[in-house]
Amino acid sequence: MSVRLTVLGQMKQIAEEQQRSIAQLDDATALVESGLDSLCFAILVARLEAELGVDPFTMSEDILFPVTVGEFIALYERAAVDEAA
Template identity: 45%
Template structure:
């Protein structure tokens, strides 16, 4: 199951709710080059955790922070994979 549609829907919802403008949501979109600020990002992480139970940032190193939307999707999808026993 891909989390991409859920992430995109939440980004669009938060953007609308906060009167922000976003360019087309493509994998190569650099998140820092948008109006999606730290408050919006915090809302996204909280909403995603509420919906999926996943917080991929809890064990993340600063060097591994997502830069692009594609990185963010990949981060969530990796975190959603079952851990091999």
């Protein structure tokens, strides 16, 4: 499964588990408007690390924090490529 599909699938699953209404997710959706709260994002980052084997937030000190769903996905895509290299 691609990184994109993994991230989006986990976001939807966590929203369901946490009984949160989730927005229509596309690359332009702001993370703060996604429907997920800080607990949901903490769960998301932990699950993505377990599933993808990377945590981009600890891989570099010069990280720019994502603002949109697209930026969040791209962050994980880059981290997966860096880890594989």
